[in-house]
Amino acid sequence: xxxxxxxxxxxxxxxxxxxxxxxxxxxxxxxxxxxxxxxxxxxxxxxxxxxxxxxxxxxxxxxxxxxxxxxxxxxxxxxxxxxxxxxxxxxxxx
Numbered sequence: 294x295x296x297x298x299x300x301x302x303x304x305x306x307x308x309x310x311x312x313x314x315x316x317x318x319x320x321x322x323x324x325x326x327x328x329x330x331x332x333x334x335x336x337x338x339x340x341x342x343x344x345x346x347x348x349x350x351x352x353x354x355x356x357x358x359x360x361x362x363x364x365x366x367x368x369x370x371x372x373x374x375x376x377x378x379x380x381x382x383x384x385x386x387x
Contacts, residue, residue, distance in 0.1 A: 305368060306325060306328070306329060328363070331363065332360055332364065335356055335363070336360065338356055339353050342356065
């Protein structure tokens with residue numbers, strides 16, 4: 294189940310980046326990339342812990358829980374801004 298949550302979160306992040314770049318919202322794109330960077334670092338830590346200390350499953354699960362909480366916090370904080378961007382219409386000036 295945790296992997297389904299992570300997979301859905303990554304899909305939402307891709308959607309966030311697509312919407313942000315389409316609307317030229319560099320702040321949201323920058324925040325999303327920073328967030329993804331942090332998540333990748335945490336995932337790397339989990340992999341290293343599992344490799345070096347396979348018996349320390351609890352430590353790896355704590356890192357995984359941290360990643361999921363970070364994803365949830367990020368999306369709950371920034372997703373309303375993305376939803377507003379999606380409802381705005383682009384106007385092109387010629």
